[in-house]
Amino acid sequence: MFCNQCEQTAKGTGCTTIGVCGKNEAVAGLEDLLTHAVQGLSLVASAGRKVGVTDNAVDRFTCEAIFSCLTNVDFDPSRFEALIRKTVTLRDGLKAKVTAAGGTIDTTAPAATFTPADSLSGLEAQGAALNFINTLDANADLQSLKQITMYGLRGLAAYTDHAAILGKEDDTVYAYIHEAMSDLTRKDLGLDQLVALALKCGEVNLKAMELLDAGNTGTYGHPVPTPVPLGHIPGKCILVTGHDLKDLAMLLEQTKGKGINIYTHGEMLPCHGYPELKKYPHFYGHFGTAWQNQHKEMPEFPGAILFTTNCIQKPLDSYKANVFTTGLVGWPEVTHIGENKDFSPVINRALALPGFSDTLDKDSVLVGFARNTVLGVADKVIAAVKAKAIRHFFLVGGCDGAKPGRNYYTEIVEQIPADCMILTLACGKFRFFDKKLGDIGGIPRLLDVGQCNDAYSAIQIAVALAGAFECGVNDLPLSLVLSWYEQKAVVILLTLLNLGIQNIRIGPSLPAFITPNVLDVLVKNFSIKPVTTPAEDLKAILG
CATH class of the missing domain: 3.40.50.2030 (Rossmann fold)
Incomplete structure (x- = not known):
């Protein structure tokens, strides 16, 4: 096996015997085999769209299958077997419809003609034989870019699935997912084309997160403090x-x-x-x-x-x-x-089970500061900035994890000056979510925007503030200090890059699947920075 899709991957390079997440070699191979099979389904689905053939069941299933390969989702071999077999059944059924409609399917790609083994052990052997990641491209930089897109697609598929469960779908999202999965089988795409494909993943993810936001708030109301x-x-x-x-x-x-x-x-x-x-x-x-x-x-x-x-x-x-x-x-x-x-x-x-037998008071934390709540007091926030009561905004959040170095996020929040606001989201907040940081003019200094699924809210808050101050988001007194662990974080980063956000700090370590040359592209175009120490980063941000 070889897997380097999460931040905690072994030795900072890749898991080769058992995943740090707990998946074994068999499950890793089945995930690779499912991804390979979904590429074949996507090749057929993309060909179908060219002749007006679409199938919502295929679209929904594609996202479920891709999402199943995201870190810490599915570890059950029997369920992967069912997913692989259903993928091929859907592919062949759709292939017949596309051919009947006059469509042309590229059958030279192995994924388009893949035949699953008859047994689970046979599937496991097929998955191991693929050596999937290391054969994405012979060029290390192009492989790196393909991995960025593939892992971004896993995050995008997750958000798309979340939204679809709540009845919010958009065919352009499904079309991109199939197109991108198909393009990852190609060997004729160059650096610029693959960079564009990755940034497109971020662009489409913004739409998916907008759909998810509409599903959550439309069904359960806008969060309140x-x-x-x-x-x-x-x-x-x-x-x-x-x-x-x-x-x-x-x-x-x-x-x-x-x-x-x-x-x-x-x-x-x-x-x-x-x-x-x-x-x-x-x-x-x-x-x-x-x-x-x-x-x-x-x-x-x-x-x-x-x-x-x-x-x-x-x-x-x-x-x-x-x-x-x-x-x-x-x-x-x-x-x-x-x-x-x-x-x-x-x-x-x-x-x-016994349940709790006593009462334990461990205080409380405040939630509910999504965009509707924050923008509801935007006039107070803007006035506080103009009066210099608020000097700077920090968005400190993302995925948490067990790897050493994540105390950085606790320490930077503790060291952020009292005249600065801190927005947070996702499970990275648990490094500091219960700290009592006071308020500025009655507005809590620490504002919990929500889940990683609520990154759309954070983006809308930034866009609204930029509009109020008549400047670009990069001109705001706003700094993003992000932690990452899995593939939802990858696609959120792609979304931020597609929006042109500069100077993002990311840690606790950079992705193992990004080569030095690809990192150089990201640094030159977006000024991405690895986190250093809280004191050094605050000095660089605040002067």
Whole structure:
């Protein structure tokens, strides 16, 4: 196996025997084989669009399959087998329709004619034989650019899937995903063409995140400032982690009147700010911190645990029987809640477990500062800037992780001067989310914009401020200090680059899949900077 798609990849170069995330060689090979098969499906789908043949079921499935290969989503070989076989079935069915409509399909690409082995072990052998990543291109820089796009596509597919679940879709997004997956099979694309393909991924992702924002806010209302308890109260309990608001809403509805309190974990924290979710009286508080701490935190939770979307680690024996997955998340021998979304097994497990027996007050944190809330006080913010009460804005956020060096984000927030505002989003916030940083003119200095899924909100806040000050975003007193771990972060970075955002600081380490020459392109065109030390970076930013 060879995998270098996440920030924690072994030795900063690539995992070759077992993934740092916990996936074994068999699962790694199956992910590669699924990606290869989806490229074949995409070649047919792209040919179909040229003759007016589209299939929404193919589009939706393509995103689900690509999303399944994102870090910490699916570790179950049997589910990958089903995905691979369905990919080929859909490909062949669509191929017949495209041919009948007069379309031409490039059958010289191996992905277009790939035939899966008859058994799971045979598929695993096919995946291992692909050597997928290292054969993307013979040129190291072109391979690097293809990897940037491929990992960006995994993030884009995730956001597109999140939005589609809430009924928000756009065919131009699906068309790009198929086009890009097809282009990654080509060997005739040069540096400039592949840079353009990657930036296009960022452009299309902005549309996908706009759709997701519309789905979340249109269904559950715009988030409002809400204090969220970090302790617990007596009673049976369920812990929900991941990102999916709809899964949470259905669980809240199914647990009404059952004496079960619902707690969030990880990136589900911002859900407490949505009016249509916070209306449930048994939606109580938040337990734990970021995804990488689940082995320390989940053994202490005395109830059932539901994983939605991603961020699963191998469950320890001490709590494995309490774990359930749904959506695209999978782990072998863990009960999966299917498309019917009947959470009865989760509820019954929660009722069988002891729950909390006491009350613990661990204070609270504020959530709900998405664009609607922040722009609602924009006049106060603008006045404070003009009066020099606010000197600078920092967006400090992104993916958290276990690799050493992430204390940088805690320290820089602690060292940011008191006349500066801090916006945050995604699970990177858990490095400092409970710090009491005071306020400026009644506005909290630390504003939680939401999940990584809410990056659209942060972008809209920046665009609105630039409009108010009649300047470009790069001219604002605004600095982005980002942490990355997986492929949602990759596509958000591509979105920011496509928007022309300059001087982004990123860490704790740069991606292993970016070659020195490609990094040089990013530095020259976008002034991307690796983080150094909090003191040095603050001095460079603030002077």
